[in-house]
Amino acid sequence: MASLKEVRNRIASVNSTMQITKAMKMVSAAKLRRAQDKITQLRPYSQKLNELIAQVSENTEVGANSPYTQVREVNNVLIVLVTSDRGLCGAFNSNIIKATAAYISENYAAQAEKGNVTLFPLGKKGYEAFQRRNARLNAEYSDIFNRLSFETAKNAAEGIMEDFANGVYDEVVLIYNEFKNVATQIVRAERMLPLINEEKEAATSNVDYIFEPSEEEILLDLIPKAIKLQLFKAVLDSNAAEHGARMTAMDKATDNGGELLKSLKIEYNRSRQAAITTEILEIVGGAEALKQ
Template identity: 80%
Template sequence: MASLKEVRNRITSVNSTMQITKAMKMVAAAKLRRAQDRIIQMRPYAKKLNELIAQVSQGTEVGASSPYTQVREVKNVLIIMVTSDRGLCGAFNTNVIKAAVAFINENYPTQLEKGNVSVLSLGKKGSEAFARRGIKVDNEFTDIFQRLSFDTAKEAAEKVMAAFAEGTYDEVVLVYNEFKNVATQIIRTEKILPLVSEETEEKTSNTDYIFEPSEEEIILELIPKAIKLSVFKAVLDSNASEHGARMTAMDKATENGGELLKALKIEYNRSRQAAITKEILEIVGGAEALKGA
């Protein structure tokens, strides 16, 4: 049985940890509200823009000739993986990293074997995980959450778009956590380049549109914007999901700390009772010895 001093030290340590987890939960809750509002406001616009792009990009000559809609033989692949910069958010990072690894192994085993799979990490945790696996990692935008805005997401998207247009990559896939609620994040894998799938092309190739000011001007403006918006939406989704996961993890940690604290207090009381009982027995034993003398 642990000494009274050891148990007291453990109780003090657990109390200090619980204060930290409570504070982290409150901070995450405050940040979550703002992040949740941003992604909820973004989704209708992103959805409508993607629907429009899906309809016009391959339904018109200009859209079909865009460098971002060209379907090529897949030799080189880029995975854009969105993780957090910090831990203490439960299985948030682990889940998205595992999903990315499984997706690569399932869909690009040949490219992976040849070393033709690269990862653009938005968030430090993803960069660290894939660097250990020997996969080429671009760390340029690992600090994206330190300066979260459309401009920073646009920079990452423009770099990827330029590489795709030059033929450096033949497919680009986003892997991220989609925010559903505080306790639930859904892993999404979304191919953003080339922009339109063959199924969409078949469904929309016969659609007629009237363009103002001109077909070329509108299509060439909307296609890059839709790609940039997809990256920004994934970052906002992941940001809200991270705060939700951290809030849930810290709440659970505080709850577990409370249970541990109860157990330690019971152990402390038992140890203290045992020490008092031992002292009483020693006193009684001494008194009986004196009587006998």
């Protein structure tokens, strides 16, 4: 049985840790509200823009001739994975890291064997995980959450789009956590480039548009904008999902700390009772010895 001093030290340590987890939960809750507002405001715009591009591109050759819609034989692949900069958020980061490794082995095993798969981590945890695995990395925007804005995401997307247009990469895949609610994050793997219309029903809609300026000019402007917006939306989704995951993890940690504190207090009381009993027995034994 542990000594009273050891148990008291453990109780103090658990109390201190619980104060930290409670504070982290409150901070994440405050950040989550702001992050959730941003992603819920962006989603309808992003969805409508994708629908518009799908409908318009069916009726013009510009969509097929865009450098960002060219389907080529896949020799070189870029995987954009979005993680967080910090831990203490449950399985948030490990889910993305595992999903990325599984996606590569399932879809790009031949390219990976030749060393033709490059990882583009957004977030330090993804960078650190694959750096330990000696993966091929482009870490230019691994600190994106230190300067999170549409301008930063746009610059990152423009670099990726330029490499794709120049044939450096034949396919670009985006893997991130989609925010559903505080307790649920869904791992998504989406093709970022080439931009392919996979929603045929939306594309064949009979919506009649009036174009000003021309249909071609509008589409040439919308396609790059949609790609940049897709990346920004993934970053905002991941940001909101991170705060939700951390809030849930810290809440569970606080609950577990409470349970541990109860068991430590019981252990402390038992140790104290044992010490008191031992002292009483020693006094009684000493008194009996004196009588004799």
